Amino acid sequence: xxxxxxxxxxxxxxxxxxxxxxxxxxxxxxxxxxxxxxxxxxxxxxxxxxxxxxxxxxxxxxxxxxxxxxxxxxxxxxxxxxxxxxxxxxxxxxxxxxxxxxxxxxxxxxxxxxxxxxxxxxxxxxxxxxxxxxxxxxxxxxxxxxxxxxxxxxxxxxxxxxxxxxxxxxxxxxxxxxxxxxxxxxxxxxxxxxxxxxxxxxxxxxxxxxxxxxxxxxxxxxxxxxxxxxxxxxxxxxxxxxxxxxxxxxxxxxxxxxxxxxxxxxxxxxxxxxxxxxxxxxxxxxxxxxxxxxxxxxxxxxxxxxxxxxxxxxxxxxxxxxxxxxxxxxxxxxxxxx
Amino acid sequence: xxxxxxxxxxxxxxxxxxxxxxxxxxxxxxxxxxxxxxxxxxxxxxxxxxxxxxxxxxxxxxxxxxxxxxxxxxxxxxxxxxxxxxxxxxxxxxxxxxxxxxxxxxxxxxxxxxxxxxxxxxxxxxxxxxxxxxxxxxxxxxxxxxxxxxxxxxxxxxxxxxxxxxxxxxxxxxxxxxxxxxxxxxxxxxxxxxxxxxxxxxxxxxxxxxxxxxxxxxxxxxxxxxxxxxxxxxxxxxxxxxxxxxxxxxxxxxxxxxxxxxxxxxxxxxxxxxxxxxxxxxxxxxxxxxxxxxxxxxxxxxxxxxxxxxxxxxxxxxxxxxxxxxxxxxxxxxxxxx
Numbered sequence: 001x002x003x004x005x006x007x008x009x010x011x012x013x014x015x016x017x018x019x020x021x022x023x024x025x026x027x028x029x030x031x032x033x034x035x036x037x038x039x040x041x042x043x044x045x046x047x048x049x050x051x052x053x054x055x056x057x058x059x060x061x062x063x064x065x066x067x068x069x070x071x072x073x074x075x076x077x078x079x080x081x082x083x084x085x086x087x088x089x090x091x092x093x094x095x096x097x098x099x100x101x102x103x104x105x106x107x108x109x110x111x112x113x114x115x116x117x118x119x120x121x122x123x124x125x126x127x128x129x130x131x132x133x134x135x136x137x138x139x140x141x142x143x144x145x146x147x148x149x150x151x152x153x154x155x156x157x158x159x160x161x162x163x164x165x166x167x168x169x170x171x172x173x174x175x176x177x178x179x180x181x182x183x184x185x186x187x188x189x190x191x192x193x194x195x196x197x198x199x200x201x202x203x204x205x206x207x208x209x210x211x212x213x214x215x216x217x218x219x220x221x222x223x224x225x226x227x228x229x230x231x232x233x234x235x236x237x238x239x240x241x242x243x244x245x246x247x248x249x250x251x252x253x254x255x256x257x258x259x260x261x262x263x264x265x266x267x268x269x270x271x272x273x274x275x276x277x278x279x280x281x282x283x284x285x286x287x288x289x290x291x292x293x294x295x296x297x298x299x300x301x302x303x304x305x306x307x308x309x310x311x312x313x314x315x316x317x318x319x320x321x322x323x324x325x326x327x328x329x330x331x332x333x334x335x336x337x338x
Numbered sequence: 339x340x341x342x343x344x345x346x347x348x349x350x351x352x353x354x355x356x357x358x359x360x361x362x363x364x365x366x367x368x369x370x371x372x373x374x375x376x377x378x379x380x381x382x383x384x385x386x387x388x389x390x391x392x393x394x395x396x397x398x399x400x401x402x403x404x405x406x407x408x409x410x411x412x413x414x415x416x417x418x419x420x421x422x423x424x425x426x427x428x429x430x431x432x433x434x435x436x437x438x439x440x441x442x443x444x445x446x447x448x449x450x451x452x453x454x455x456x457x458x459x460x461x462x463x464x465x466x467x468x469x470x471x472x473x474x475x476x477x478x479x480x481x482x483x484x485x486x487x488x489x490x491x492x493x494x495x496x497x498x499x500x501x502x503x504x505x506x507x508x509x510x511x512x513x514x515x516x517x518x519x520x521x522x523x524x525x526x527x528x529x530x531x532x533x534x535x536x537x538x539x540x541x542x543x544x545x546x547x548x549x550x551x552x553x554x555x556x557x558x559x560x561x562x563x564x565x566x567x568x569x570x571x572x573x574x575x576x577x578x579x580x581x582x583x584x585x586x587x588x589x590x591x592x593x594x595x596x597x598x599x600x601x602x603x604x605x606x607x608x609x610x611x612x613x614x615x616x617x618x619x620x621x622x623x624x625x626x627x628x629x630x631x632x633x634x635x636x637x638x639x640x641x642x643x644x645x646x647x648x649x650x651x652x653x654x655x656x657x658x659x660x661x662x663x664x665x666x667x668x669x670x671x672x673x674x675x676x
Contacts, residue, residue, distance in 0.1 A: 093568050094592045102592030102616050104568075157618075230431050230442075245609060254432045254440030254622075264609035271583060271602035271621070278440050278622035280495075283613040284592075 003114025009047030020118035025071040028122030030063035058113030059085040084288035090124025100289040139307025148306040149288030151177025157259025158234035162186030170238030171199040173309040183207030310335035341452025347385030358456035363409040366460030368401035396451030397423040422626035428462025438627040477645025486644040487626030489515025495597025496572035500524030508576030509537040511647040516574040521545030648673035
């Protein structure tokens with residue numbers, strides 16, 4: 001079977017790899033129905049994360065179960081399943097607390113931009129749908145496995161509530177899904193910070209009430225103008241840079257909350273500044289498994305359509321072009337089908 | 339009238355000062371009934387905060403109203419009042435949101451270790467009791483104006499809930515009041531980190547179920563041992579040093595919360611580490627005003643007795659000895675009466 005492997009910055013190849021096997025009784029192997037390229041994959045593509053050896057890429061997937069280990073009772077071969085990018089057994093104390101992304105077996109999925117995928121702890125990881133969903137639902141179900149689950153977590157961590165004023169920092173796929181989440185959780189005002197027309201349009205379609213194009217101090221001032229001078233209740237930080245974190249922390253009102261879901265790269269927070277702001281802060285890899293059943297329901301009932309973040313569809317074998325298009329910002333997110 | 343003035347590290351003098359006046363229509367002047375020395379006063383006493391000019395000290399007080407400005411309708415001369423160490427008008431948007439310590443007029447009280455005190459925004463600041471409380475309640479009512487209010491906020495910021503496992507880092511007056519708060523908010527397990535026998539005893543009296551004497555990695559390991567291996571739900575960080583913050587962040591379970599109420603001195607937080615821990619973090623000067631009516635009720639009904647943190651009582655004119663005793667850790671907190 002074939003899958004995507006990154007060899008060096010800018011060098012992604014779709015090449016022959018070993019067919020995944022059930023090696024533990026808790027494993028499943030699935031046949032990929034759809035996968036995609038994540039904004040976080042670009043960190044290594046752009047040479048910002050080191051590549052020490054060739055690495056099989058991808059952590060988002062929906063598929064059909066091919067084979068399960070002896071201890072997997074919750075899904076059967078032939079079922080259509082959605083998983084999460086975080087490996088979790090869904091039974092440890094952290095999982096039971098709803099923090100599956102801090103499972104005692106925490107690991108991150110890899111090698112999902114491939115024709116077949118091995119899923120560890122499949123009983124905890126995979127949620128089967130009733131029957132095989134129609135093709136039109138595939139992009140949104142795939143989005144749920146990462147970007148929509150992550151945007152949802154950003155809104156939950158930022159404590160969006162009915163009536164909240166929310167700001168979304170970052171107009172990538174996660175940020176755009178954050179707009180959906182803020183709306184679903186009842187935010188009345190949703191301010192999307194975006195400079196790109198196509199993304200602004202999608203943000204508005206998803207429920208953004210205001211678009212702010214300014215950044216830095218000007219962007220902060222604009223948010224304050226829109227929020228009675230004090231700042232917003234909830235900020236969804238969906239980037240992971242120091243600039244985005246600063247934007248987020250300074251856009252929140254005293255006592256407001258920042259949920260940050262972009263893996264921070266060289267970001268340090270001054271505790272005295274945070275103290276004086278009284279802003280609450282919570283981040284992390286999203287415990288997508290906590291939200292999966294609810295988000296799958298919202299997709300299949302037609303309530304949300306996060307699949308719209310995919311604005312480029314390619315056959316899986318052209319995965320390298322997916323990276324290139326996203327790197328050059330020609331595409332928000334590339335949808336790949338074997 | 340006389341009051342405490344710090345001239346240099348270690349040099350606190352009780353000296354003649356101008357009698358405070360009502361200078362704004364929103365002011366009140368009160369006659370001090372009791373005041374005290376705060377752990378935070380020791381930062382300048384120890385030369386850790388710069389002293390650029392002689393500074394009138396103290397921010398905790400209970401007293402009797404002497405005079406009010408024309409716009410103060412809620413308290414009258416003759417009433418016994420409890421205030422907060424944070425100046426707040428209690429009407430601005432941040433105050434209405436419950437964040438009086440981020441009032442648009444935020445300032446910090448000073449010059450309270452004195453015979454008379456000017457209180458700005460008195461209508462928002464002061465809460466009068468029914469009649470004059472008996473002397474036995476004075477220490478606890480005074481505690482409410484800062485250390486008890488701050489310990490309460492630490493527990494609220496750390497999201498202590500019925501059944502929680504809580505850890506209190508810091509065995510000063512605020513930390514000890516944090517133990518009271520954790521118990522009142524329903525924590526089932528309260529782990530006090532303390533190395534001092536008299537403070538351990540008081541912590542146990544206030545409701546601590548476990549005492550941990552170890553610090554650093556050993557202290558973290560002990561907390562994990564006591565909390566099923568994953569860490570505690572809620573951490574009250576009541577110190578403000580980098581070591582205490584590290585202790586707090588690493589003692590929390592994934593998805594747990596740290597409330598930090600010691601003003602951080604040279605503390606920086608690595609955002610990626612915080613991200614991977616999934617710990618929620620909120621700090622700040624306590625919005626004591628939000629809690630005042632409730633805490634006064636708890637004191638006067640005999641439900642809580644935070645005044646026990648005062649283990650040294652002095653006449654106000656011996657305020658310098660109060661600083662000395664606390665600096666040398668001979669006293670937890672010095673209670674001063676004119």
